[in-house]
Amino acid sequence: MEILSNLLKFIVFDVLGQASLLVGTMALVGLLLQKKSSVAVITGTFKTVVGFLIFGAGAGVAVGALANFQTLFSEGFNVQGVLPLAEAVTAMAQTRFPAVIALVMVLGFVMNLLIARFTKFKYIFLTGQHNLFLAAMLTVIFKALGLSDIVTVVLGAIFLGLSASMYPSIAQPFMRKITGHDEIAMGHYCTIAYALSGWIGSKVGDPKKSTESIVLPGWLAIFKDYIMSVAISIGIFYYISAFAAGRTKVEALAGGTHWLLYPLIQALTFTAALYVIITGVRMLLGEIVPAFVGISEKFIPNAKPALDCPVVFPYAPTATVVGFISAYIAGLICMVVFAAIGWPVIIPVAIPYFFIGATAGVFGNATGGWKGAVAGSFVTGILIAVGPALMYPMMESIGLTGTAFPETDFNFLGIILFNIGKLFGLA
Numbered sequence: 001m002e003i004l005s006n007l008l009k010f011i012v013f014d015v016l017g018q019a020s021l022l023v024g025t026m027a028l029v030g031l032l033l034q035k036k037s038s039v040a041v042i043t044g045t046f047k048t049v050v051g052f053l054i055f056g057a058g059a060g061v062a063v064g065a066l067a068n069f070q071t072l073f074s075e076g077f078n079v080q081g082v083l084p085l086a087e088a089v090t091a092m093a094q095t096r097f098p099a100v101i102a103l104v105m106v107l108g109f110v111m112n113l114l115i116a117r118f119t120k121f122k123y124i125f126l127t128g129q130h131n132l133f134l135a136a137m138l139t140v141i142f143k144a145l146g147l148s149d150i151v152t153v154v155l156g157a158i159f160l161g162l163s164a165s166m167y168p169s170i171a172q173p174f175m176r177k178i179t180g181h182d183e184i185a186m187g188h189y190c191t192i193a194y195a196l197s198g199w200i201g202s203k204v205g206d207p208k209k210s211t212e213s214i215v216l217p218g219w220l221a222i223f224k225d226y227i228m229s230v231a232i233s234i235g236i237f238y239y240i241s242a243f244a245a246g247r248t249k250v251e252a253l254a255g256g257t258h259w260l261l262y263p264l265i266q267a268l269t270f271t272a273a274l275y276v277i278i279t280g281v282r283m284l285l286g287e288i289v290p291a292f293v294g295i296s297e298k299f300i301p302n303a304k305p306a307l308d309c310p311v312v313f314p315y316a317p318t319a320t321v322v323g324f325i326s327a328y329i330a331g332l333i334c335m336v337v338f339a340a341i342g343w344p345v346i347i348p349v350a351i352p353y354f355f356i357g358a359t360a361g362v363f364g365n366a367t368g369g370w371k372g373a374v375a376g377s378f379v380t381g382i383l384i385a386v387g388p389a390l391m392y393p394m395m396e397s398i399g400l401t402g403t404a405f406p407e408t409d410f411n412f413l414g415i416i417l418f419n420i421g422k423l424f425g426l427a
Contacts, residue, residue, distance in 0.1 A: 020053050031291050048287040059094055064269075076243070076245035076246075077339070082346050082403060088274065090136040092400050094136065097136075104135040105131055105135035106288070109164070130187065130308075134160050135156060138155070138414075140400060185305065186306060186307070186311075192408045201375065205372040233351070309359040331348025335385070
């Protein structure tokens with residue numbers, strides 16, 4: 001009896017208490033249920049665990065680079081600079097609540113499958129990294145409200161499942177306009193912004209006057225490369241912050257590195273950390289999502305795949321560039337305004353502004369041509385600055401500083417949940 005008790009404790013507290021092993025166990029179960037070969041089961045399980053560990057390794061490096069940037073920016077401008085990067089804030093949250101986030105992500109995906117099976121919302125959210133980011137956001141909100149791990153997991157899984165099932169429906173009418181069919185959905189948690197961009201486009205422009213008749217310089221394509229986009233945008237802000245802080249303060253922080261090289265090294269270190277994080281996330285989700293998707297394909301008829309935002313880029317490639325530029329200009333304006341009024345300063349990092357702004361541009365273009373692309377993505381640029389600014393104090397309250405989620409769907413849901421919690425005296 002004692003041996004059985006010790007074995008049970010080992011499985012529950014030691015094995016499942018390790019987030020990487022917990023996620024690996026979920027992948028193992030899914031692969032076994034699909035009757036995969038022994039080689040596929042072993043390979044898929046181990047790749048899932050290794051992917052999670054790679055993600056965690058990148059998290060530590062990103063946290064260090066963010067802390068250094070925070071110091072430079074604060075010293076130079078006497079303001080609080082926040083980087084809106086879901087990868088970075090998820091990595092930080094994962095260092096605090098790894099097992100909880102893992103459970104919310106996995107059980108939330110199962111909830112998505114159940115909702116798709118038994119309701120009219122037939123969307124299967126396949127952008128796995130965004131479910132991981134949402135799991136982190138929900139965990140942060142519920143922990144900020146002081147809820148226990150068990151309650152956080154239960155509520156987090158429910159809201160993640162509901163979000164994965166229902167958010168794609170918001171953008172679907174505009175997806176039909178973009179693609180000309182109803183076979184795919186938007187699996188990117190900025191659907192509120194995308195739908196709003198489509199609506200704005202219908203009010204300000206003509207879909208016949210498409211962005212695709214506009215010729216833009218090819219060098220702008222450099223911002224489509226993740227490494228270059230992050231390195232350039234972050235590097236610029238590191239140097240601006242370093243020059244504002246002054247040589248003496250930078251040297252005090254640099255620890256022997258030349259003060260002019262220090263910002264470059266930190267920017268590249270941060271970029272490398274994000275690449276490591278993304279590599280781990282992709283490896284992790286490349287194994288665990290198919291393990292569950294394979295099951296869903298057998299038991300959920302008429303389900304639509306909700307895919308990542310670049311799925312719409314081929315339908316209006318020029319609109320993606322127009323959308324990025326318009327959204328980024330809005331982000332720069334918001335940065336100045338927030339600094340003036342004393343809000344957390346949301347720095348418009350190029351990568352979220354490219355992908356979110358570019359997608360908003362495609363939506364706006366589908367209903368309002370180039371005017372819709374410009375107007376819709378500009379409003380989107382404002383939303384992905386205002387949302388993180390409003391959410392940041394909640395995350396800061398549990399020690400997550402220097403970064404925030406740019407996704408509108410995250411921030412909309414998070415603000416509502418947090419304020420409902422406050423009404424019940426939880427914060």
